[in-house]
Amino acid sequence: MQSFNHDGFELAFLDRQPDSGAGDPVLLIHGFASSHFVNWVSPGWFKTLNDAGYRVIALDNRGHGSSTKSYEPSDYSPDKMASDASALLDHLGVGRAHVMGYSMGARVSAFMALSDPAKVATLVLGGLGIGLVSGVGDWDPIADALLAADPAAIDHARGRTFRAFADQTRSDRRALAACIVGSRDELSEAEVGRIGQPTLIAVGTKDDIAGSAEDLAALMPNATAFAIDGRDHMLSVGDRTFKKRVLEFYAAHPL
Template sequence: MSHVIAADGTRLWYDVLGEGEPLLLFNGQALDHEMWDGVHTGLARRHRVVRTDFRGTGGSDAPLGEPYSLELFARDALAVLDHLGIGRAHVYGFSMGGKVAQTLASLAPERVGALVLGSTAPGGDHEVERPRSATLALRQAGTAAGRELIGPLFYTPDWAAAHPDTVTRVLPRGPLRAQRLHFGASTGYDGWDLLPGITAPTLVVHGEDDELTPVGNAELLAERIPGARLLTLPGMRHGYPHEAEPEATRAVLEFLAEHGLTERGLTDQPLRA
């Protein structure tokens, strides 16, 4: 188990798998690194994959005294990259992690190679709202009935029934107060004005039948980010990285290969003071 210390003293968990150009993964709201289990091994066939837990989840500390923000999460991620000596990395953000990825690409564009935004949204008034039933399910996801509520929102019923361990990995974890801080950080985000300034090559990936984050959000992101590419997966819901694997992983790997750091005249060498 490895940790880096953030600027405010918070311990942040991370691990690294594979070799190649670095790829930083961002988890969904109140989820930890285990949500990438299986998916990250496929990505690690070609990349040095870095998983990290946002504060309040998994192996990271959960300070509860102050509100969380997506900029705070992005700065925590930079602390992980700095600790590993990675000057520039590709970034793949899922759900709320996709909003953190947007924030990082705006906050520190020199640190981001290519950007993959999965099952995510622009936030603010422009975000296409989820159905009320999905919001109620999300709010109850940390209860004993969470599996029954969240599973069908992430996956088709038959797939969810056949993969109960995967469903468990997408249930919120950590202190309830930290889960609420994550919810507040995500719902308080408005990236609309940031999106036109994103310079990283961007792939937007989304399940066509996603109710947690309706697919209209993917279309908004692809239209708003200059040159962004949109991949919509028919029949998939919020949890496409698992259910549509290996198709989704292959598409991500091909996109990253197309926009390699060295091919763009960039490197992942450590930054120098």
């Protein structure tokens, strides 16, 4: 792991070239309560993309993994996290990359595509469909679950799931609670319609968080939806058909 400083945060990242030498860069942005390792290394994305000849770059978002934590919700707006991702490319001297995000990371990626369009060659939005526009439900109970003294007392089903995930990944739960409050900004239909990069939107058929991939793709000028068959929100990220479809997408849109 390496790190760099941006906006008062020390941000950890991993940058791996393929064995074959220099390859087109892919920037990976992980989801809420996750990390570069949990979302991208452990499920095999680094190996899959490296083996296919891509340079793979992934950061730990502020408040996550080995990066600096904050307990202020305002520090976690998607535009601020998008600026971290953009600054990482600047730090590495990468002018343009494929950008792929999962769940919250997909939201951050979409914000990045609007704020720094020249840096985003293509966009993959995993685990987030029309929820980018309409929202993804009431997350306040999840913040409460993250801060609960006794996890056994949590009676909100999704809250229990995310609390267990945060405990499993040994995350800073106070930082995550601030993040979930501050990171839920949505984009309007008009804003989504301005994302002109080739875009792949992939959502599991059993995902009850993301919203419809097809409905989001219909709002965008150059987007395609992909159904990750039989997978829910947690399991979609490592699905092999998702990996195969992303490799096909990148092959069709080389830098």
